[in-house]
Amino acid sequence: MSGPSTYQPKSALGRWFEARLPIGGLVHSSFVAYPTPRNLNYWWTFGAILSFMLGAQIVTGIVLAMHYTPHVDYAFNSVETIMRDVNWGWFMRYAHANGASMFFIAVYIHMFRGLYYGSYKAPREVLWILGVIIYLLMMATGFMGYVLPWGQMSFWGAKVITNLFSAIPLVGNSVTTWLWGGYAVDNPTLNRFYSLHYLLPFMIAGVVVLHVWALHVVGQNNPDGIDVKNVEKDTVAFTPYATIKDSFAVVVFLIFYAWFVFFTPNYLGEPDNYIQANPLATPAHIVPEWYYLPFYAILRAIPDKLIGVCALFGAIIVLAFLPWLDTSRVRSGKYRPIFKVCFWLFVLSCLGLGWLGAQEPSGGYVIAARLLALYYFGFFLVLLPILGLVETPRTPPASIAEAVLRGKTATIDQH
Amino acid sequence: MANTATMDEPTRRDMLFIATGAFAAIGAASIAWPLINQMNPDASTIAAGVPVDVDLGGIKEGQIVTVKWRGNPIFVRYRSQKEIDEAVNVDVAKLPDPQADADRVKKAQWLVLIGVCTHLGCIPQGHDGPFDGWLCHCHGSVYDTSGRIRQGPAPYNLAVPPTAFSADGKKLTIG
Numbered sequence: 001m002s003g004p005s006t007y008q009p010k011s012a013l014g015r016w017f018e019a020r021l022p023i024g025g026l027v028h029s030s031f032v033a034y035p036t037p038r039n040l041n042y043w044w045t046f047g048a049i050l051s052f053m054l055g056a057q058i059v060t061g062i063v064l065a066m067h068y069t070p071h072v073d074y075a076f077n078s079v080e081t082i083m084r085d086v087n088w089g090w091f092m093r094y095a096h097a098n099g100a101s102m103f104f105i106a107v108y109i110h111m112f113r114g115l116y117y118g119s120y121k122a123p124r125e126v127l128w129i130l131g132v133i134i135y136l137l138m139m140a141t142g143f144m145g146y147v148l149p150w151g152q153m154s155f156w157g158a159k160v161i162t163n164l165f166s167a168i169p170l171v172g173n174s175v176t177t178w179l180w181g182g183y184a185v186d187n188p189t190l191n192r193f194y195s196l197h198y199l200l201p202f203m204i205a206g207v208v209v210l211h212v213w214a215l216h217v218v219g220q221n222n223p224d225g226i227d228v229k230n231v232e233k234d235t236v237a238f239t240p241y242a243t244i245k246d247s248f249a250v251v252v253f254l255i256f257y258a259w260f261v262f263f264t265p266n267y268l269g270e271p272d273n274y275i276q277a278n279p280l281a282t283p284a285h286i287v288p289e290w291y292y293l294p295f296y297a298i299l300r301a302i303p304d305k306l307i308g309v310c311a312l313f314g315a316i317i318v319l320a321f322l323p324w325l326d327t328s329r330v331r332s333g334k335y336r337p338i339f340k341v342c343f344w345l346f347v348l349s350c351l352g353l354g355w356l357g358a359q360e361p362s363g364g365y366v367i368a369a370r371l372l373a374l375y376y377f378g379f380f381l382v383l384l385p386i387l388g389l390v391e392t393p394r395t396p397p398a399s400i401a402e403a404v405l406r407g408k409t410a411t412i413d414q415h
Numbered sequence: 416m417a418n419t420a421t422m423d424e425p426t427r428r429d430m431l432f433i434a435t436g437a438f439a440a441i442g443a444a445s446i447a448w449p450l451i452n453q454m455n456p457d458a459s460t461i462a463a464g465v466p467v468d469v470d471l472g473g474i475k476e477g478q479i480v481t482v483k484w485r486g487n488p489i490f491v492r493y494r495s496q497k498e499i500d501e502a503v504n505v506d507v508a509k510l511p512d513p514q515a516d517a518d519r520v521k522k523a524q525w526l527v528l529i530g531v532c533t534h535l536g537c538i539p540q541g542h543d544g545p546f547d548g549w550l551c552h553c554h555g556s557v558y559d560t561s562g563r564i565r566q567g568p569a570p571y572n573l574a575v576p577p578t579a580f581s582a583d584g585k586k587l588t589i590g
Contacts, residue, residue: 156537160553163536178451179460181462184486184531192454280481280488282538286553300554305534361555411562 007033030216035235036242037222039404043117044220045249046110052250053103054208056202060096061145068148070194072187075150094265100142101268104291109134115322116343118331119221125323128212132320133208139316141200142289144193150281151273158185158193160286164299167309184279196397224403225331226396234400257341285360293357294350298376300361301369311373318380325380327388335394342383349375422423466590472524479541481530486531488538489576490549491587494560499523503562512572516561521576527578527580527589528562534569549573 009015009027018024067086069078081128111131114120120128134236147158162179166172181188219228228234236242260267268290272283288296295312302308318325333339349372397403431462444469456464464485469489477493494502502516520526532539537553545566546559556567563572579588 156553159536163534166536177456178454180456181454182456182486183464186460186486188454188457188460217475279486280483280538284552286537292488300568305568308568361553 007365011231026208029244031236032237032239033221034216034238034242035231036238036399037220037228037234038241039222039224039235039400040122040220040242040245042245043109043113044222045111045246046106046267046344047215048246048248049106049177050110050254051208052102052253053099053106054201054204057096057099057103060092060099061201063092064096068193068194072131072150072190074276079149085092091261094261098265098268099262100289101260101291102253103138104142104254108291111135112223112347115346116220117223117335118326118328119332120226120323121225121326121331122214122323123218124214124221127211127218128323128340129320130207130211131216132316134204134211135319137200137207138293141197141204142291144197144200146289147193148197149273150190152275152277152278152281153270153273153286155185155277155279156282156286156287162189164191164309164312165263167306169193169306171369177293178393186279221331222400223332224396224400226336226400226403230401250366251324255338280372280400284364287358290358291396294353295357297353297357297369298373300357301366302333303371306391311377315373315376315395317379322380322384326384328384328391329388330339330393330396330398335396336387336391338391341388342379342387345375346379350377418537464590466588469570469587469589470585471587472585474520476524478578479527484576484590489564489589490526490528490530490541490573492526492541492560493553494526498547498560502526502559502563505561505563511564512570513562514572516565519561519563519572521580521585525580525587526562527576527587528576529574532569533557533564534567534572539573578590 007018007025009024011019014024020398064082065087067078067082069075079093084090084093088274114128123356130185143157143161147154162185163175165175165179168175177183179189180186181192270287275283295315298315299308299312328336328339330336333343352372353369355375356365356372359365397406430432431559467482467484467489467505469482469491470479474491474493477492477495477498479490481488481490482488487529492498499516506517507515508511516523530538532551532553533553534554534556537551539551539556539558541549541550544557548560549558549560549564551558551567551569554568556569557565558569558573559565562575564570576589580586581588
């Protein structure tokens with residue numbers, strides 16, 4: 001979109017370096033001169049918030065790794081040592097543990113935004129699928145990180161999740177033994193989860209680079225879901241406009257994050273995880289971290305193990321097919337009256353499933369979870385394909401400039 | 416190569432490409448296998464999985480004793496006559512995972528099971544659930560007094576480990 005960079009370093013040293021490694025030009029064309037649609041709203045700041053959270057998690061994580069011991073006999077106590085003895089250890093750990101939750105809050109908002117405004121539609125399919133891959137990697141990273149403190153929820157979460165793979169016909173048990181490195185979740189399991197928990201964030205960072213690259217090839221979507229037609233009129237430069245707006249959003253998000261870290265650091269955690277792992281006693285009520293609850297509810301809603309596990313994974317994988325499931329030619333949900341209603345019902349069904357995932361798997365809760373799971377899949381597999389054919393969308397504005405200036409008499413030149 | 420007339424014919428160079436590629440693939444696979452297989456249980460884990468002995472003398476009728484074998488809980492249940500009857504008087508063909516009680520025990524009063532729910536690996540609660548056997552609180556699987564799945568999402572009966580009774584019947588070896 002931006003074309004060849006016209007970046008010229010001011011200093012002689014800068015020009016000397018640029019001729020040998022044009023990294024200045026790359027940064028300039030990607031984050032300074034890069035044109036962003038001028039109608040972006042604050043929902044578009046979550047990319048920057050997510051980048052910040054990935055950095056925060058990597059920094060706090062590397063620091064925690066300096067004090068943590070990945071052994072079943074020492075892991076739990078080493079975490080308590082971090083909390084009580086290590087200088088600022090409590091802060092690093094609370095920032096990391098709550099950081100994971102903040103990361104997921106941000107990614108869910110980011111995903112719902114993409115869903116509402118049709119950001120997955122051509123030509124952004126690859127961009128969207130890279131996002132789904134990042135989300136899968138985040139789930140794997142979060143899960144393995146939660147195992148490391150070796151509390152009761154860590155252990156039993158690890159056991160339940162690795163047992164999902166035992167549903168695979170024929171080779172299921174061999175796969176779980178291979179994942180565990182033993183006959184049950186034990187020291188080898190903890191060790192490898194630690195290794196992978198350290199690796200995966202860097203893989204996420206790698207896919208984020210591809211995600212941003214793909215974004216900068218096709219350009220950002222926008223609330224009206226229309227293409228940039230005139231770069232002069234429809235866009236503004238990334239710096240200072242997007243940079244300042246994103247920075248402001250990051251600061252606001254940091255306040256929210258800090259409130260959890262400093263005032264209610266255990267609100268999103270489970271008290272049972274302050275009990276050391278005991279392979280002979282399952283806690284009365286196992287719940288995963290809140291960000292997995294909707295999928296956990298789908299798993300439990302189905303009375304058959306293999307189908308339940310397939311539904312759990314299918315609920316995530318279906319996202320990758322979204323660009324082809326939605327048949328509407330209008331991108332933005334803003335101009336799709338029926339889609340809009342279905343979308344908000346979908347948001348409610350996700351929240352409802354999340355709540356049900358934390359309840360006992362019995363009676364009315366199971367029936368409710370089944371209905372909501374049905375809507376979850378129905379939204380993707382039935383509503384989206386059909387809506388595009390039967391819905392009459394409103395007409396989006398002809399250009400981004402028109403969308404911004406609609407209802408105003410001012411022209412762009414007057415400010 | 417410059418001779419276009421022979422382009423469609425296999426050449427010695429094609430042979431070299433295929434042979435080189437094949438060796439590269441074999442090499443990659445033979446390096447990949449150690450990298451994958453290292454995650455399987457190591458020698459010490461396998462060695463630690465030797466059989467364990469349980470003294471049956473101290474177990475009272477109706478009691479369930481849990482011992483650890485290979486990192487998993489093993490239930491040793493001294494069944495009462497009522498519990499045995501409940502396990503035996505069942506239409507086996509109608510069970511989700513049909514198996515007669517006699518095929519699951521060596522001595523009717525001693526039921527020995529791997530105490531891991533076949534759904535997702537939680538430890539079921541004994542003397543609980545509508546069949547007096549076990550109830551798994553994680554996802555609601557119900558087992559009877561033979562450890563067979565009766566309700567809920569678990570696909571199979573609780574597994575029966577290999578066992579042997581000592582000659583005098585006072586000691587049980589698991590594994």
